[in-house]
Amino acid sequence: MIPVRGYEGQNVAVLGLGRSGLATARALEAGGANALCWDDSPEARTRAEGEGLGLHDLSRRDAFDNLATLIASPGIPHLYPAPNRHIARAMAAGVPVDNDIGLFFRSFATPEWDNMETPPKVVAITGSNGKSTTSALIHHILTEAGRPAQLGGNIGRGVLDLDPGSDGGVVVLELSSYQTELARALTPDIAVFTNLSPDHLDRHGGVGGYFAAKRRLFAEGGPDRAIIGVDEPEGVFLAGQMAEGPGDDRVIRVSVDHKLTGPGWQVFARKGYLSEYRKGRQVASIDLRDMSGLPGSHNHQNACAAFAATRALGLGPRQIEAALASFKGLPHRSQLVGEANGVRFVNDSKATNTDSAAAALTAFARVRWIAGGLGKEGGIAALAPHLGHVAKAYLIGHSAREFALALGDTPHEICDTMAIAVARAADEAEPGDTVLLAPAAASFDQYPDFEARGEDFTALVKARLAD
Template sequence: MIPVQGFDGQRVAVLGLGRSGLATARALRAGGAEALCWDDGAAAREVAAGEGFVVQDPCAEGALEGVAALITSPGIPHLYPKPHRAIAAAWAAGVPVDNDVGLFFRSLALSDWGDLDEPPKVVAVTGSNGKSTTSALIAHVLEAAGRPVQLAGNIGRGVLDIDPPGEGGVVVLELSSYQIDLARALTPDIAVFTNLSPDHLDRHGGMGGYFAAKARLFTMGGPDRAVIGVDEDEGRYLANQLAEGPGDMRLIRVSAQKIAGPGWDLVARKGWLSEMRKGRQVASIDLRQVAGLPGAHNHQNAACAYGVARALGLSPKEIEAGFHSFEGLPHRSQRVAEINGVSFVNDSKATNVDAAVKALGAFTRIRWICGGLEKEGGMSALAPAAGGVVKAYVIGREAAAFALHLGDVPHEVCGDMATAVARAAAEAEPGDTVLLAPAAASFDQYDSFEHRGRDFMEQVARLQG
């Protein structure tokens, strides 16, 4: 646990008592603060009370008097589509609002770090797609090379729930736009931006607000080094803002296009990862042989992870060895089974159009299971990207409406996962891939994308008897 610093002897309100909320309350208590806990769900309040925390509605009259801060969970809206009533109450009372990520960055460094030969470092990864795989891959490569590392944030443990890092330790954080947007302190040593595509637009008031939330990770604290995907305008903008000149080696640019500038560039193209410095290639890795990272989108993730590992002092050979032992993450291009020459792949994490497009590009002869709760940002990119699709099998409560976005792609409205898997398996031929890449959120039928992915895997397991 990371004890929260700066609130010793003070009262701090905690809003939202899920995984991060309870961890925050415990970390506040460990730092000498009194945590006043609240959740709109009665069951969560009972859990907090059972741990001895004071349960108090921050909207009650006088509840915020003498409160030093309100710490909110990332899933609770603080601005768009409208502020939660407790956050609005904090504004009215002049109480600062923060989240666990902000507390983490203000509390991590300890007084004895000055005595360490190699103080700990924090790597923070954000972006629309690939941040989970990139974060996990960074942690895996470091661990395989013998470096002490912890994975936390939007993946792994809560940011305040990790152990205090020691000599040479590295903390790898996956951070969503929700987590970055409200944090009052953001000071990673290395920050990574994978890419940007429309997502969570209702929460951020549009693409501009969404990008602004991501950009705070780079513009607020100023990381010592940045690894930036530059295949979208937003990434190019960030890279330009951070670099002091064309040859600034604190910036590592990542692209799927040919670039050979005067600085430090990583190109993931046609299955190869090339490291370029000052226009010359200094190392390369054949990513086509890395089973846990299939497809061009995962090659971009590998390039981002490579950049971080190189910045932390690892050699290309150490990184390549780590790549080959990486098995991938559940629900992200996860190979579930092969039955009678047909591969079954679970990419339930492809919850938006851009992620689904990248998943489709990783395979040929695809039996595509898609559909769910549509997100803002449009679906126009789906049909053009489906050139390798033999047939689509559409699920979701509004499956028929979703199917309209597929254009001339052959499709069948199945409605539920069991029907879709059964139909795809029955029609698949050896060499085909049955791919779950929904291009939509899961909440019309499931609690989460993990729940949806598990259902897919269970249906595939039934095919095996």
């Protein structure tokens, strides 16, 4: 646990009592604050009381008297599409609003660091797609190299549930736009921006607000090193803002679209080969083509970002290459579930938008594509240029018929359920095919989350392979 510093003897309200909210309340109490907990869900309040935490009804007239701050869980909106009523009252009363990420950055460093040979480092990763894999990959590389490392934030453990920093240790944090937008302190040693594609636009008031939330990770505290994907205009803009000049190697530019040139520090992948250039000269190269845990250009982008981050932490190219080769991937993200008779079954349930689905579709030569669910704004029209590898689509869920209309001449079948889709795709698959779950849609029509959807696909595939 990271005890929260700076609120000793003060009242701090905690709004939202899920995983991060409960961890925040415990960390506040450990740091000497008086945590006053609230959630509009009676079940969540009962759970908090069962852990010995005190409740504080934020709907009371005097609820915001004598509060030092309000700590809100990431999923609770504070501005768009409309502020949560409790957060709106806090802001009207002049009570500062923060989140657990802000508390972490103000509390992680302690006086004990003065006695360490190598003070701990924090690497924070944000972006639209690939941030979970990039975060896990950085953690994997560090662990394989013998460096003490912890993984947290939007993946792994909650930030305030992590252990205090150790000599030479590294904390790797995946941070969503919900987390970066509200945090009052953001001071990583290394910040990583993977890419940007439209998502969560209602929460951020449009794509500009979404990018602004991501940009805060770089603008608020100024990391010692910024690793920035430059395959979108926003990344190019951000890299330009962070660098003092073309040769400023505090900024490492990353690409999978084109070769990067110039006097600075670049890492890019082309045709399956990762290259590192510094001062206009190649200093390292890695063949990614046969690394089963990193299929496709989207995973090559993740590998480039992880390579850059771990190089910035002092690891050598050969150390990193060995760790990349042993990475098995994350569940629900280009996860190889099984293979039989020359047919592969891949679970990419995390591909909930068109950009991530496009990356998955182009990673395999011939695809039996399972798609659908609760479609997002724009449907799958943006996938039209990426359907060349699709032998047939098998459509499920609420948006199956809408998706069918957008597929044009691409063979497709409306299956409605995952069980029917898996059975039909497996029956029709030929050697060399990949049966790919890449929904390009949210899961909430049929499943509580993308993990449950991926687990259903995995269970169905394994049952069939066992027959």
